Amino acid sequence: MSQPVARPEFIARYFVESSVPSEDIAQVIAGEQSSGTFLVLPGETEALKARSRARVLKVDRLPPAAEPSLASAYTARHGHTGSFYRANIDIAFPVENVGANLPSLLATVAGNLFELGEVTGLRLLDLDLPSDYAAQFLGPAFGVEGTRTMAGVYGRPIIGTIIKPSIGLSAEETAVLVDGLCGAGIDFIKDDELIADPPYERFAARLAAVMPVLHRHADRLGRMPMYAVNISGSIDDMLRRHDAVLAAGGTCVMASINWAGFAAIAHLRQHAQLPIHGHRNGWGAFTRHPALGFSFNAYQKLWRLAGVDQLHVNGLRSKFWEPDDSVIESARALLAPFAGLSPLMPVSSSGQWAGQAPDLFAQLGCTDVMHLAGGGIIGHPDGVAAGVTSMREGWEAAVAGEPLHTYAATRPALRQALAHFAPV
Amino acid sequence: MSQPVARPEFIARYFVESSVPSEDIAQVIAGEQSSGTFLVLPGETEALKARSRARVLKVDRLPPAAEPSLASAYTARHGHTGSFYRANIDIAFPVENVGANLPSLLATVAGNLFELGEVTGLRLLDLDLPSDYAAQFLGPAFGVEGTRTMAGVYGRPIIGTIIKPSIGLSAEETAVLVDGLCGAGIDFIKDDELIADPPYERFAARLAAVMPVLHRHADRLGRMPMYAVNISGSIDDMLRRHDAVLAAGGTCVMASINWAGFAAIAHLRQHAQLPIHGHRNGWGAFTRHPALGFSFNAYQKLWRLAGVDQLHVNGLRSKFWEPDDSVIESARALLAPFAGLSPLMPVSSSGQWAGQAPDLFAQLGCTDVMHLAGGGIIGHPDGVAAGVTSMREGWEAAVAGEPLHTYAATRPALRQALAHFAPV
Numbered sequence: 082m083s084q085p086v087a088r089p090e091f092i093a094r095y096f097v098e099s100s101v102p103s104e105d106i107a108q109v110i111a112g113e114q115s116s117g118t119f120l121v122l123p124g125e126t127e128a129l130k131a132r133s134r135a136r137v138l139k140v141d142r143l144p145p146a147a148e149p150s151l152a153s154a155y156t157a158r159h160g161h162t163g164s165f166y167r168a169n170i171d172i173a174f175p176v177e178n179v180g181a182n183l184p185s186l187l188a189t190v191a192g193n194l195f196e197l198g199e200v201t202g203l204r205l206l207d208l209d210l211p212s213d214y215a216a217q218f219l220g221p222a223f224g225v226e227g228t229r230t231m232a233g234v235y236g237r238p239i240i241g242t243i244i245k246p247s248i249g250l251s252a253e254e255t256a257v258l259v260d261g262l263c264g265a266g267i268d269f270i271k272d273d274e275l276i277a278d279p280p281y282e283r284f285a286a287r288l289a290a291v292m293p294v295l296h297r298h299a300d301r302l303g304r305m306p307m308y309a310v311n312i313s314g315s316i317d318d319m320l321r322r323h324d325a326v327l328a329a330g331g332t333c334v335m336a337s338i339n340w341a342g343f344a345a346i347a348h349l350r351q352h353a354q355l356p357i358h359g360h361r362n363g364w365g366a367f368t369r370h371p372a373l374g375f376s377f378n379a380y381q382k383l384w385r386l387a388g389v390d391q392l393h394v395n396g397l398r399s400k401f402w403e404p405d406d407s408v409i410e411s412a413r414a415l416l417a418p419f420a421g422l423s424p425l426m427p428v429s430s431s432g433q434w435a436g437q438a439p440d441l442f443a444q445l446g447c448t449d450v451m452h453l454a455g456g457g458i459i460g461h462p463d464g465v466a467a468g469v470t471s472m473r474e475g476w477e478a479a480v481a482g483e484p485l486h487t488y489a490a491t492r493p494a495l496r497q498a499l500a501h502f503a504p505v
Numbered sequence: 506m507s508q509p510v511a512r513p514e515f516i517a518r519y520f521v522e523s524s525v526p527s528e529d530i531a532q533v534i535a536g537e538q539s540s541g542t543f544l545v546l547p548g549e550t551e552a553l554k555a556r557s558r559a560r561v562l563k564v565d566r567l568p569p570a571a572e573p574s575l576a577s578a579y580t581a582r583h584g585h586t587g588s589f590y591r592a593n594i595d596i597a598f599p600v601e602n603v604g605a606n607l608p609s610l611l612a613t614v615a616g617n618l619f620e621l622g623e624v625t626g627l628r629l630l631d632l633d634l635p636s637d638y639a640a641q642f643l644g645p646a647f648g649v650e651g652t653r654t655m656a657g658v659y660g661r662p663i664i665g666t667i668i669k670p671s672i673g674l675s676a677e678e679t680a681v682l683v684d685g686l687c688g689a690g691i692d693f694i695k696d697d698e699l700i701a702d703p704p705y706e707r708f709a710a711r712l713a714a715v716m717p718v719l720h721r722h723a724d725r726l727g728r729m730p731m732y733a734v735n736i737s738g739s740i741d742d743m744l745r746r747h748d749a750v751l752a753a754g755g756t757c758v759m760a761s762i763n764w765a766g767f768a769a770i771a772h773l774r775q776h777a778q779l780p781i782h783g784h785r786n787g788w789g790a791f792t793r794h795p796a797l798g799f800s801f802n803a804y805q806k807l808w809r810l811a812g813v814d815q816l817h818v819n820g821l822r823s824k825f826w827e828p829d830d831s832v833i834e835s836a837r838a839l840l841a842p843f844a845g846l847s848p849l850m851p852v853s854s855s856g857q858w859a860g861q862a863p864d865l866f867a868q869l870g871c872t873d874v875m876h877l878a879g880g881g882i883i884g885h886p887d888g889v890a891a892g893v894t895s896m897r898e899g900w901e902a903a904v905a906g907e908p909l910h911t912y913a914a915t916r917p918a919l920r921q922a923l924a925h926f927a928p929v
Contacts, residue, residue, distance in 0.1 A: 114699065116670040123883070124678060125670045132705060133673030151793045154828035177705040178672050184737040185701045187764035188786045192698055195789025196825040203789075246549045248602050249540040249557030254548060274616055275538065277609045281556060281601040313608040316740060316772040340611035342766005348740040362612045365619025365627075366798045367790060369575045373797070374790045401620040404578035459547070 090173040092209040093190040098202030098372055100156040103140050103168035110194050111135040111172050136173045143167040150372035155198025165201050181217035183343040183387055202372030205379045215420030218386040219347060223356035224423030225449050228390055231332040231356055233304025234268045239451040240472045241269030242458045248275045252282055252290035259291050263298035263306050265466035269451055272311035274337055274362045284322055292329040309335035309358035316345055320352050327354055339363040343387050350388030359389035377411040382419050391426040391451060397440055399431035409444045416449055426451055433457050434502045435475025435495055442479035462501045463494065471498035514597040516633040517614040522626030522796055524580040527564050527592030534618050535559040535596050560597045567591040574796035579622025589625050605641035607767040607811060626796030629803045639844030642810040643771060647780035648847030649873050652814055655756040655780055657728025658692045664896045665693030665877040672699045676706055676714035683715050687722035687730050689890035693875055696735035698761055698786045708746055716753040733759035733782035740769055744776050751778055763787040767811050774812030783813035801835040806843050815850040815875060821864050823855035833868045840873055850875055857881050858926045859899025859919055866903035886925045887918065895922035
């Protein structure tokens with residue numbers, strides 16, 4: 082271990098499983114991801130190491146595994162026998178190695194280390210940045226508060242839905258749907274992640290059809306329903322589309338963050354005057370194996386640095402794989418402080434209806450969430466307006482601490498939702 | 506299954522493991538990733554489905570698994586018992602759903618499907634695009650042939666190395682290393698992925714120190730040693746740095762493709778006049794679990810669409826986890842035709858020296874590869890020049906079909922490499 086040095090550092094925490102003892106793999110990772118390897122390199126002087134070498138801060142050993150989580154031809158070739166060491170480790174990297182550079186930050190904390198031969202499991206669990214380093218990144222311009230201001234919704238969740246079918250509707254058909262949803266008093270609508278600028282119906286046509294509808298309802302509602310328009314595409318297209326949404330009076334843009342990428346989203350953030358709805362499609366590939374990839378907490382911190390304002394966290398009892406505890410933990414992570422950057426608005430969706438409101442409120446402890454329901458709104462037996470009303474009533478009951486069935490006694494929309502979505 | 510339709514389609518092939526029969530999960534995925542779900546949606550008309558719904562082309566069943574590869578709270582909540590179905594499936598998506606939009610293409614073939622509750626394993630194995638669709642993307646501007654032209658190296662591999670220590674050297678120290686390497690006749694040098702524009706020594710200073718050295722040797726060699734300068738950073742910085750490299754007479758730029766992202770790399774490609782060296786750091790997180798993420802073949806096709814020219818494939822008997830068969834398969838994938846786009850130059854590195862040349866040549870069947878050695882060049886007992894010479898001699902022997910030890914009899918550099926790196 083190097084001597085303590087007075088240099089600004091950021092810290093990455095990992096779960097690591099390896100064929101060599103955890104203390105050793107921690108040193109290998111610290112070396113590989115900074116100034117050198119275990120090999121003595123001609124240029125790796127003491128002065129260079131003091132400036133640039135990452136330090137192992139902590140190795141918290143965990144029980145070993147009999148079998149490797151991930152196969153490695155290297156351990157097999159080197160004749161490894163016996164169990165595989167496991168630990169959570171903390172590594173401190175010099176800020177001076179990276180600077181305010183997201184791709185380089187990722188290359189440092191989430192680069193080649195996933196491929197090391199001795200490593201049979203590696204997951205980035207957490208990141209900690211000094212606030213003056215984090216301040217060098219753009220960070221969210223809107224976050225929770227700015228999203229509320231743009232949506233004109235305070236003191237309760239932002240109730241929303243997704244345009245379905247995901248793809249295939251004409252601009253006019255989309256506008257008709259939006260009209261119905263706004264007529265029902267919806268707070269928020271988003272495009273599906275699958276639709277952006279399909280050749281069969283271009284972005285410009287969709288925007289031109291939808292925006293007048295939103296404005297008509299804004300005049301009536303006294304607030305502009307927030308429409309997260311999917312602007313995903315090339316850099317030039319995303320900026321142009323952002324500008325088109327802004328010019329048309331829209332209040333939100335959406336992008337597929339994993340596939341546009343960190344540099345693109347940070348570039349959009351630099352340019353944008355609207356909140357960025359971060360769609361994390363593909364996220365499953367980054368996280369579903371517990372010994373590989375990223376925890377959501379590390380992931381959301383990286384995207385918070387890049388400057389998204391709203392980020393998906395799945396829903397309770399959803400159609401997705403994720404356990405409810407993990408959904409809540411993710412939403413809490415977005416709302417928690419991180420290095421002086423604004424908290425992000427959690428977007429909870431998939432299989433949602435009024436029924437999840439009490440649990441979501443009880444576990445979040447606040448109403449700072451965008452609660453999106455597809456079938457829970459569009460599939461309500463009394464129609465879309467009753468669907469939206471039932472979602473609001475579900476949250477009113479949750480906040481009041483009243484059981485849904487009690488609260489529903491005098492509220493037909495919620496009563497019908499309970500009868501339809503949770504028949505006893 | 507929908508009726509056959511005369512619409513242009515692209516095809517994605519997956520490995521999928523699920524709690525429901527493979528035929529069913531294939532339909533779920535086709536629905537979720539296009540016009541709808543199993544639920545009947547009001548707007549999902551027959552006309553819309555004919556235009557927009559993805560089609561299941563093929564379900565090749567595999568033996569089931571007793572335990573799920575990936576945990577799912579959904580299957581547990583729904584009381585799934587019994588084994589998990591496995592299959593390779595082919596799904597055809599309408600080109601009209603996406604257009605020439607990389608983030609949307611990824612959202613379609615690699616989006617929410619990783620998270621579906623019934624899915625306990627999902628990996629994108631392959632992609633097939635009609636060539637007139639692929640032609641709408643930029644694709645590689647240089648590829649194998651353009652890289653050779655820019656490097657001035659023909660008829661043999663491009664022999665290269667990586668500046669080490671990865672980070673911490675001053676601009677002047679880097680220039681001294683480069684001078685030594687060029688003096689030794691190296692073809693190619695790359696920055697480590699960890700160094701781009703660190704505050705302790707800025708990009709501009711590194712470039713200013715290194716470029717005159719390269720020019721001095723270019724005059725002597727009659728070819729400009731190719732230096733892949735790591736320009737990773739923000740969109741504006743990457744373009745500016747590309748322009749700076751170009752203006753200084755450089756011949757290659759490098760970026761951390763996963764963390765810059767698809768939109769950023771495609772934007773760079775649109776702007777660039779130099780080959781793009783694609784560094785895939787982080788790739789392990791996308792691929793190390795065999796039931797999750799991406800195969801390299803699908804991955805390289807996506808990056809070929811984006812327009813990288815050179816892409817890393819690891820090395821034989823490397824320090825990384827990857828089996829040698831997989832390394833060869835990756836290199837072959839880059840060199841194979843894909844939808845009319847130029848083949849990419851495979852970059853083979855990690856633990857390389859002259860000793861891998863015969864196997865690499867035998868299995869690739871050609872010399873179209875950038876063969877990078879760190880220790881194999883810098884650690885040669887007779888110095889860097891002997892290191893470079895030994896790499897070239899290793900390849901000469903491989904191409905001539907002579908055993909290394911025979912060929913080394915009259916060649917001291919190769920003989921010393923064998924004695925040092927493969928003592929008998």
